[in-house]
Amino acid sequence: MKKSNLTIAVLSGKGGTGKTLVSVNFAAAAESAVYLDCDVEEPNGHFFFKPEITSEETVSAKIPLIDLDQCNGCRKCVDFCKFNALAFIKNKPVLFKDICHSCGGCVLFCPQKAISEEEKVVGKIQSGMSGQVCVHTGCLNTGEASGIPIIKELLKKSAAETTLPVFIDCPPGSACIVMESIKDADYCILVAEPTVFGVHNLKMVCDLVEVFHKPHGVILNKCLETENPAEEFCKEHHVHILDRIPFDSKLGTLNSNAKIAVRENDRYRELFSALLNTVIEEANHEAVADPQR
Amino acid sequence: MKQLLILSGKGGTGKTTVAGALIKLSQARAYADCDVDAPNLHLSMAQTGEAERLDYYGMPKAQIDAERCIGCGQCKENCRFDAIISNKGYTIDPFSCEGCGVCEAVCPVDAVSMHPAVAGEQMLYRAASSVFSTAQLKMGSGTSGKLVTEVKKRMLSSLLPETELAIIDGSPGIGCPVIASMSGVSMVLIVAEPSISGVSDMERILHTAEIFHTSTCVCVNKADVNYELTKQIERFCEEKQIPFVGTIPYDPQAVTAINNGKTIVEMDCPSGRAVREIYTETMRLLQVQAGGIEA
């Protein structure tokens, strides 16, 4: 499918650096855009957008369904499961749904073909509009094994979009779920705060985006007058700095009240629009530079 | 011995900043960083000696022996995690592989085998008056209650004599690593931030602690960013009869302290002064709890 739009992922490594601030305000500044909240354990974007929900879909994973009449108690399924999701009690296998990783192994290897599969709901995606921004929020049910099935469904929305820019609000950290979130991104923005704590985590996400060969740049957020270890890190490691957002207590307060700065105040609209243009220019430049992508 | 765990729900509220300050003030003889995905405590707690390191093994990962592989593609067809790449032969994407073993079992020529995979590293620092246990997960690993449990176990099994207090810097979220860090803890101190997201996440972590019958208390960091929400949190605590132990103002000097590898109580600054009061009140609560008296 020929795309004329950009898919931009916003990540950070450390929590609280401003991922949601940036991704939400960029989507609002672009006016017509798609916003995906991939922080499925603790999605926050919806507090800002307060979208009018137009649809809700559940996301499921497959879990085994054991036909106890066919089962001859050979225990192969229990012994195979690497996740300890099956126990063998009183000659019958017992499934622990929350632990099951949906690998399908027990189904494949039951000699009696006594295991089939059924769907288990692991979470949901809520979709709605906030102005001209199409908001998709992923929510993982508490206690579920993995948010990856939800991310996969969310990314189908971005794959289907060919004209509007897509902004992906990624989960914090650098675990597998973050990797899944950036798979389809054309460009990655790393949001950094000016503390040594932030730098330590910035390094991990830099490594992560490099492993996936994703063009990327850093936005230095909450910048103070004092030395900025994140800035030093970027300079030392030749990581492209997109721009700086100075520490601004008014912006902080707006954000704490879940207000979208771009929609509250012209000054912030200009700030984030200019910043977004910088990012788009850089992202397009990278795309041209590497035509294979 | 009492164990104090610092949690937040939302990331970035200042858990590690507060934990470091409390460790310095209490001179705790044992402390641990259970935020194994993004550990930061070591950046404020300068260590004199070398760490005793241990590899941490997560789920095993599959490997394909190219010489044996006949290119039938059975592995890829049956892999539920899109972890098998076919590009002039078949290879495993180690970041997607979940170690389920289906490919190994399905391969007709035994070309696939499962191998132990190092998913992180544990570090233990021993000093004359303290032990510090921490760990770092490798990028792309699945975070695990198991590693958190290991970090705590290592601290507990390396305790110096006469250790009365252990302080644990927890991880953000409400999931399994947080639950694992709660086991055996005397009290949880929640560092909340006055934002809509922060309040929502604080309520969820309080609920989680409640399920485990763990005593909790709450403080608000960067309280002046939003006084209304700070007040809201205070009222919420009063209603739920959760001790509210204090507030800390937003303080750019805190950033300076942290960036110089220090805790906020090692320089004279507003956040450092505020956290001392939180320390006093939290310690009082711990004593009361130990004495079995109503606070």
Next chain:
Amino acid sequence: MKIAIPMNEQSLDADVCPSFGRAPYFLFYNSVTEEAYYLDNAAVASQGGAGIRAAQVIADHGVKALLAPRCGENAAEVLSKAEVFVYHSIPGTARQNIEAHLNNQLPLINEFHAGFHGHEKK
């Protein structure tokens, strides 16, 4: 009757381990013959589902009573289906707990905590 206790060390005079699923060893004690043996807990190596795996071992060894300070809900389900009773241990050694149990002094555990299963969090 066969009794099982999670242990940090292989000694009747060592303290009961605070964790069930991730205890390094299990003590199996036969109250009739007074014989004791220990097994390494294979569940220790598990990323997740340790309680289930540990409970499976207990069930497989024909245990009637498990004495432990706490127990997860998943392990509890395995144990209850396998008809193993779970009793609340007292702070102290294995020996002290066995004696207390044989004197009917230990209560049944009726509150189980949620699973610690380790999975991707963030």
